[in-house]
Amino acid sequence: xxxxxxxxISVPAFDLRNVDTTGSVFEVEExxxxxxxxxxxxxxxxxxALCKKPLCMTRPEIFTHGAARRWLDDQLGSVRNHICLSxxxxxxxxxxxxxxxxxxxxxxxxxxxxxxxLLSWAPELFAQLRSQINTFHGARLGDRLVQPPSxxxxxxxxxxxxxxxxxxxxxxxxxxxxxxxxxxxxxxVSEPKLxxxxxxxxxxxxxxxxxxxxxxxxxxxxxxxxxxxPEHCLLIRLPRPNExxxxxxxxxxVTLDAIRGSGVVMPRIPAPNILLSRNDLPESFFGxxxxxxxxxxxxxxxxxxxTQALYRRLHAVSYxxxxxxxxxxxxxxxxxxxxxxxxxxxxxxxxxxxxxxQWTRRSTSAARNK
Amino acid sequence: MLRGYVDGxxxxxxxxxxxxxxxxxxxxxxxxxxxxxxxxxxxxxxxxYREDLSAAGFAAGWCGFYVRSSVPVSRLKQRAxxxxxxxxxxxxVRRYPVPYAQDQDTVLSTIxxxxxxxxxxxxxxxxxxxxxxxxxxxxKERGVDAYVATSYAYVLGRTVDPSGLASYGSLMRENSxxxxxxxxxxxxxEEFRSKPRLLAAPNSAGFPFR
Amino acid sequence: MTAKPxxxxxxxxxxxxxxxxxxxxxxxxxxxxxxxxxxxxxFSVQLTRIPKALVLSAINxxxxxxxxxxxxxxxxxxYELVDRYAPMLFATAKNACTIGQREAxxxxxxxTLVMPEVxxxxxxxxxxxxxxxxxxxxxxxxxxxxxxxxxLKLHYPSVAGKARTLYQYVEWPESYAAIERNLPELKLxxxxxxxxxxxxxxxxxxxxxxxxxxxxxxxxxRFIVMGKKGWKVDDVLAELAPEDxxxxxxxxxxxxxxxxxxxxxxxxxxxxxxxxxxGIPALEAMSLGKPVLASMTSSFPEIIGDAxxxxxxxxxxxxxAAFTEMAQKRRQAELAPKxxxxxxxxxxxxxxxxxxxxxxx
Numbered sequence: 054x055x056x057x058x059x060x061x062i063s064v065p066a067f068d069l070r071n072v073d074t075t076g077s078v079f080e081v082e083e084x085x086x087x088x089x090x091x092x093x094x095x096x097x098x099x100x101x102a103l104c105k106k107p108l109c110m111t112r113p114e115i116f117t118h119g120a121a122r123r124w125l126d127d128q129l130g131s132v133r134n135h136i137c138l139s140x141x142x143x144x145x146x147x148x149x150x151x152x153x154x155x156x157x158x159x160x161x162x163x164x165x166x167x168x169x170x171l172l173s174w175a176p177e178l179f180a181q182l183r184s185q186i187n188t189f190h191g192a193r194l195g196d197r198l199v200q201p202p203s204x205x206x207x208x209x210x211x212x213x214x215x216x217x218x219x220x221x222x223x224x225x226x227x228x229x230x231x232x233x234x235x236x237x238x239x240x241x242v243s244e245p246k247l248x249x250x251x252x253x254x255x256x257x258x259x260x261x262x263x264x265x266x267x268x269x270x271x272x273x274x275x276x277x278x279x280x281x282x283p284e285h286c287l288l289i290r291l292p293r294p295n296e297x298x299x300x301x302x303x304x305x306x307v308t309l310d311a312i313r314g315s316g317v318v319m320p321r322i323p324a325p326n327i328l329l330s331r332n333d334l335p336e337s338f339f340g341x342x343x344x345x346x347x348x349x350x351x352x353x354x355x356x357x358x359x360t361q362a363l364y365r366r367l368h369a370v371s372y373x374x375x376x377x378x379x380x381x382x383x384x385x386x387x388x389x390x391x392x393x394x395x396x397x398x399x400x401x402x403x404x405x406x407x408x409x410x411q412w413t414r415r416s417t418s419a420a421r422n423k
Numbered sequence: 424m425l426r427g428y429v430d431g432x433x434x435x436x437x438x439x440x441x442x443x444x445x446x447x448x449x450x451x452x453x454x455x456x457x458x459x460x461x462x463x464x465x466x467x468x469x470x471x472y473r474e475d476l477s478a479a480g481f482a483a484g485w486c487g488f489y490v491r492s493s494v495p496v497s498r499l500k501q502r503a504x505x506x507x508x509x510x511x512x513x514x515x516v517r518r519y520p521v522p523y524a525q526d527q528d529t530v531l532s533t534i535x536x537x538x539x540x541x542x543x544x545x546x547x548x549x550x551x552x553x554x555x556x557x558x559x560x561x562x563k564e565r566g567v568d569a570y571v572a573t574s575y576a577y578v579l580g581r582t583v584d585p586s587g588l589a590s591y592g593s594l595m596r597e598n599s600x601x602x603x604x605x606x607x608x609x610x611x612x613e614e615f616r617s618k619p620r621l622l623a624a625p626n627s628a629g630f631p632f633r
Numbered sequence: 634m635t636a637k638p639x640x641x642x643x644x645x646x647x648x649x650x651x652x653x654x655x656x657x658x659x660x661x662x663x664x665x666x667x668x669x670x671x672x673x674x675x676f677s678v679q680l681t682r683i684p685k686a687l688v689l690s691a692i693n694x695x696x697x698x699x700x701x702x703x704x705x706x707x708x709x710x711x712y713e714l715v716d717r718y719a720p721m722l723f724a725t726a727k728n729a730c731t732i733g734q735r736e737a738x739x740x741x742x743x744x745t746l747v748m749p750e751v752x753x754x755x756x757x758x759x760x761x762x763x764x765x766x767x768x769x770x771x772x773x774x775x776x777x778x779x780x781x782x783x784x785l786k787l788h789y790p791s792v793a794g795k796a797r798t799l800y801q802y803v804e805w806p807e808s809y810a811a812i813e814r815n816l817p818e819l820k821l822x823x824x825x826x827x828x829x830x831x832x833x834x835x836x837x838x839x840x841x842x843x844x845x846x847x848x849x850x851x852x853x854x855r856f857i858v859m860g861k862k863g864w865k866v867d868d869v870l871a872e873l874a875p876e877d878x879x880x881x882x883x884x885x886x887x888x889x890x891x892x893x894x895x896x897x898x899x900x901x902x903x904x905x906x907x908x909x910x911x912g913i914p915a916l917e918a919m920s921l922g923k924p925v926l927a928s929m930t931s932s933f934p935e936i937i938g939d940a941x942x943x944x945x946x947x948x949x950x951x952x953x954a955a956f957t958e959m960a961q962k963r964r965q966a967e968l969a970p971k972x973x974x975x976x977x978x979x980x981x982x983x984x985x986x987x988x989x990x991x992x993x994x
Contacts, residue, residue: 067750070833073842076948112947114747115908118783120934120943142749148787167749174761175746178788437815453811467815468808490815529817534857534884540816543890572706576698580650582705621888628693628806 054184054204056151058133060104063145065138066111068093077110078128084109093138095358096157099208100136100186108132113145122148136186141168146181154201155186159353160259161295187357189387191379203383205391207361214335219244222276222289222327229313233305236329244338245328250286252345252368254279255334257290260298261353263311268351268373271409273317275349279327280320287327290334301331336363344368351375352384364391369413381410388412426481427469427515429456429504431522432496435529440506441476441487442469442515448482449557449626449633455509456490458502465490466509470626471542477553484553485626496523545622548610551603554625554632558602561632567595570602573631578609580620637673639719640992641733642666644688645678646725648697648704651886655741657913658777659724660692661801662988665981671989675719678704680732682713695889720992722775729763730770737773737991739799742910742931743784744834751834768792773991775799777911780932797987801911802979803920809893819898825926826899827858828914829906831865836905836928836946841869844877846953852960856881856903857895859914897921901959904933907946912936920976924968926959940972
């Protein structure tokens with residue numbers, strides 16, 4: 054993916070707004086010593102593993118030309134590659150270098166919307182990228198689709214997680230607010246013992262996917278089905294906090310609103326086998342011996358936070374493509390390379406939406422258009 | 424026709440007086456002070472506000488000058504000084520002797536003092552109370568509504584709201600409110616006090632009623 | 634006698650009450666096009682023709698409040714529409730016009746694209762939603778600096794062939810020098826004038842942090858920041874030792890003349906902003922013979938040339954070193970004539986030229 058020469062990694066300036074760096078260009082070790090968001094830290098670690106002693110910067114865009122650019126070139130020395138870590142609000146390129154983008158944190162709706170706007174406002178910028186890491190986006194440029202090649206990069210190990218907090222799914226017949234209140238009032242429950250279930254499905258919900266009718270409907274249908282299948286355990290991860298989803302009540306409200314708004318009929322009683330998790334489930338939670346764990350997520354989920362080893366252990370991986378339909382081929386290529394096999398199924402969800410992609414561990418023949 | 428006078432010499436090194444063109448009183452003259460050999464001793468704009476000039480009805484008070492002498496003023500004590508329009512060389516007045524007064528050197532050592540010494544802005548709305556004729560002419564030529572709207576723009580920096588336009592307009596039409604009084608009311612308002620603005624001096628390009 | 638080619642200039646930015654940045658640019662553009670004898674310029678706001686007299690009044694006032702008030706009053710009676718067959722130039726974004734047969738707009742900087750986090754979301758949307766279409770339908774795209782033009786070509790390569798640089802200029806009213814010579818002298822001690830706020834882009838925080846550096850303390854130089862203090866500044870200053878915090882003063886909003894005085898009597902200008910489209914305060918300072926201590930980024934090296942000392946705006950060490958160099962009177966004396974020479978290269982003829990070249994081709 055990266056050519057010869059060193060690499061400079063640019064990181065979102067907003068993430069470093071409360072810390073001081075020694076200058077505009079600095080060593081990656083300096084960044085790693087700073088107090089920065091955890092997802093950024095993991096992204097930096099991931100891409101750093103690709104490069105030999107990368108440099109870092111926050112604002113490549115300010116060195117536009119002339120003396121300023123010559124100054125930057127002096128700082129960068131033998132750097133030939135630039136990886137822009139972007140939260141979707143801006144994609145930085147450095148003229149003359151091989152530019153790549155690593156998009157993350159698109160689970161926050163504000164960021165995924167900003168990303169969508171950016172692709173619409175500046176498709177020529179996107180077209181210049183040598184690759185996109187762990188994403189599969191495309192943009193319309195006139196009458197053609199531009200899609201930088203997607204490269205998949207997963208960590209060798211996930212890194213520490215905080216202990217998950219579980220809550221019982223307890224929908225109210227009345228309103229989202231009441232449901233959320235009831236869930237909180239019931240308090241945390243103990244960690245489920247996965248071995249007690251014949252199958253486990255894990256669905257990390259994001260603020261973005263909660264606002265996607267396709268995803269919400271699939272989520273709601275899965276919940277409804279799980280009610281009638283007590284041997285099945287469904288674990289729903291609530292959206293990660295951000296300025297819109299700042300606390301547990303809001304995390305619950307966003308998720309429960311999505312479920313309620315899907316229109317899918319389901320029982321309005323607590324379900325012992327449907328649990329909500331406040332935060333990401335660590336890899337260790339899934340253990341090594343359970344034979345049937347499925348995961349379902351969409352394009353906004355930072356799937357790269359989990360290892361290839363985990364994905365290959367899972368029974369099924371289901372991916373809900375973006376509604377614009379761009380990048381499905383690249384998704385298939387990317388996840389097929391992670392999982393070591395092509396998708397087993399492309400399930401049509403509705404006329405208006407792209408097909409759900411499924412990779413299952415056992416099945417090798419396609420079961421099309423179920 | 425040019426009018427003016429040399430009022431005095433100050434020990435701090437300045438020559439003081441006033442000058443204006445009767446045809447264009449709000450266009451400040453550039454004046455010079457010459458000695459009897461015609462040598463220029465000082466020059467500058469006659470654009471400063473003085474209350475006595477306002478009371479006398481000269482350029483609404485905004486035609487004073489206070490110019491720095493290039494020679495020590497002690498040497499000017501018993502000499503005649505001639506005030507001229509620097510652009511045309513027209514003599515305005517010759518005075519002998521010119522009174523000499525002791526004063527303090529002024530030093531501007533804070534931002535507030537520098538701002539207070541800024542002659543391009545009014546220091547207070549009451550420095551415009553000699554502008555009645557100018558303001559009334561504006562009302563006559565443009566109408567009451569235009570005057571009220573311009574007053575809002577000038578003092579408060581915004582478009583006049585319909586209720587302000589209606590109530591002040593009506594008061595002015597009844598002659599219950601003079602043009603200057605409207606400016607005073609607006610500058611004493613809570614809105615102005617909470618967001619004070621700089622108001623251009625009447626002899627500057629930014630004064631909208633010229 | 635052949636009629637002069639016509640041009641309509643949209644002066645929308647001049648409707649602002651207090652003029653900074655883009656309104657000042659627009660005013661200068663209007664003035665230089667009026668002065669140019671090669672074209673006949675008319676003015677508009679939102680495709681409505683504005684009488685030249687109103688525009689000149691606004692230029693003289695240095696504010697758009699009266700112009701806006703006049704427009705509101707006159708809108709009831711109606712103004713004429715622009716001549717859509719005359720070339721139309723927008724002094725900033727045109728926001729999807731396409732009424733004119735020949736259109737051009739002006740790009741000041743790409744900050745809403747490359748650093749949207751320093752803007753409100755609504756501002757980003759306002760600037761970007763029609764930007765691509767504006768570029769596509771412009772016959773020429775004027776950029777206020779080579780820095781902006783470079784950034785535009787990088788992000789929109791298809792526009793490279795029609796992007797032009799349009800440099801503004803500085804002209805102080807002739808009366809200012811005459812007024813100043815008779816006012817009492819300023820006795821503020823050694824000071825540098827500063828442009829900046831605590832916003833991340835303007836980077837005043839770097840200077841504030843530098844106040845406690847020994848080399849800055851030792852210099853005996855105070856800093857006067859143009860403009861209001863802004864919120865959060867007191868909190869930041871409270872973290873400094875009182876003797877350090879006392880060396881930075883905020884002027885508040887002052888008149889153009891007071892700004893002129895402060896600039897003329899300063900030793901140099903400090904401009905720590907990380908990114909500017911042009912940076913007119915730098916040119917203002919240089920026109921008064923003042924060198925500039927500025928960031929080595931965006932338009933600064935281009936506009937300031939050899940009249941400045943530059944630093945990495947994210948490095949307090951580099952700032953302190955550059956400041957130490959600029960604090961020396963000998964260095965200031967070397968740079969002062971260069972500042973005047975650089976400023977002279979920016980003049981009304983140079984600003985008008987690319988516009989006239991476009992209109993007359």
